[in-house]
Amino acid sequence: MADVSIRNVTKQFGKSEVIHGISCDIRDGEFIVILGPSGCGKSTLLRMIAGLEQISSGEVVIDGRVVNRLEPAERDIAMVFQNYALYPHMTVYRNMAYGLKMRRMPKDEIDQRVRNAARILELSALLDRKPRQLSGGQRQRVAMGRCIVREPKVFLFDEPLSNLDAKLRVQMRLEIRKLHEDLKITSVYVTHDQVEAMTLGDRLVVMDNGYAAQTGSPLEVYERPANMFVAGFIGSPAMNFMEVTVQEGGQALKLPGDIQIPLNGSALPGWAGKKAILGIRPEHMELDSKGPRTILFTVGQVELLGADTLVHGHIGAGQVPMTVRLPDVHRFEKHATIRLSISQEKLHLFDPETKKRIV
């Protein structure tokens, strides 16, 4: 067990920089999820922590020791790869024992640890199988077992669930969480799946194109996204954005279609008369035919999900596209107009220039 510090780490491949200085302090026993779209540099960051990729500048500190120049083996970390990377010519047992054997651990202790891990992961009956004789979920468990037996300071996961089907993914997600609660080993988990990120992480690092856009607990990131990228990336379907004008006095917003929404007491000094970007999550609007300040919404496509209904459409004359998520089943005619109200506490405002949140 150990804490991990990432200090202003950058990475260049040749001339192109793909990580532009990321810092993050991970506490002992914490489960950190690095979340971001494909190609934003998540794996690269993780591989720098693992020692599989050289660190161009900055420092990675594990348990108080700068590990920049240490080999992967000397960093006392374990990693679950996306394709599991189980040694195909070894049995499950030997796959799990390999790391211990390389560290010259006595045979009986290896045996004890492997069997113990196999018991925890329900692999005991499969110890003599080769990886190709296992299902995807079982392989996944073996890959985790290979990490557990080592009792490392840090676990690293690189999209470990992305090769599994949806149902198994949910199940393994819970197992990983449970395992973490039992073992309390500091973990860094890379994924592009926000549900995984929200459910697994104690904290998230949301990455955007080589930058850490925001670091915080899942709820913080959801409720107070630091910029438009995070706001749009977290939450499904994505947040609706529209250009609004802040009224004189900074007390209200003027939406497309001449709708005014008062700001709940929180005036915006300095923004009066200026344009801003308003963000509303699809789930933060509701049907409201009588309210005083409703907005008119023209229905386009409707998706019935059973528990919810997603309505895609637009508002105002400027045809600003918008998606609404309504609980329960609703059947709307195409081109019908419905009235929606917006919960005022759930509004997000962003600076159109910097894309940052306006506090």
Place this chain on the structure above:
Amino acid sequence: MEKRVVFKNRVLPYILVAPQIVVTVLFFIWPASQALVQSFLQEDAFGTASAFVWFDNFADLFAGAEYLDSFRVTLTFSSAVAGAALSVALLLAVMADRALRSATVYKTLIIWPYAVAPVVAGVLWFFLFNPTVGMLAFFMKKAGLDWNHTLNGTQAMTLVIIAAAWREISYNFLFFLAGLQAIPHSFIEAAAIDGAGPWRRFWTIVFPLLSPTMFFLIVVNIVYAFFDTFGVIHAITRGGPNYATNILVYKVFNDGFINLDLGGSAAQSVMLMIVVITLTVVQFRFIERKVHY
């Protein structure tokens, strides 16, 4: 449901396979059967009459020390050729794999030796090591090593092994390199995290994963050393000195065409045929199960 193309025309399929059949019959079946027949016959000293002698020719082979000697020489030769060609190629492939996982320049360079005909390769090495004019022989003499493969059997053997192995290296290299590149990098990374250094990673992960390639190449190399090295021997040593490099294929030629013992030579050919058939069967048996880890 089995789906197969059915030819309406009864003649066309036969016409289509005819060229292959003609070639096989003309250049393999016919000479092979001739050799088989010949191996049961014995000609008189003038080549005018021949008598059917059952297995006498074969019995003669195994009665004298000469044939068994040649067998021993062949075994030494082919295992040394296969061993040298495989290990050098593997070493080069590992280095190439490490150095340039993408570039293709090296690959094309290293295949060049393979494009050189065995006889030419033999002549090249013959000149390099020629005791009077050879560059390498010259340098070895300078270094205090008395090189004369025309007199020294061990040196002659060394030379033909080098010449024969040299050509196989490029072929093996390509297979090894392809095999190495097919191993996902994450296995090696996982092993590195598991605490295995480069040496142990190679022997515990890479080498076992290369074993299908290795097995295939061992058989191919032995077949090559057994049968395809006639040119090398003929160009460099002609089986000498004192039969030190008289491998089986060369002996077939020597006994048959130089010493005109056609029956004995044919019997040797049949023996070689048995060897190659055995190797081929072994090859197919194991190659069928392509991945055997």
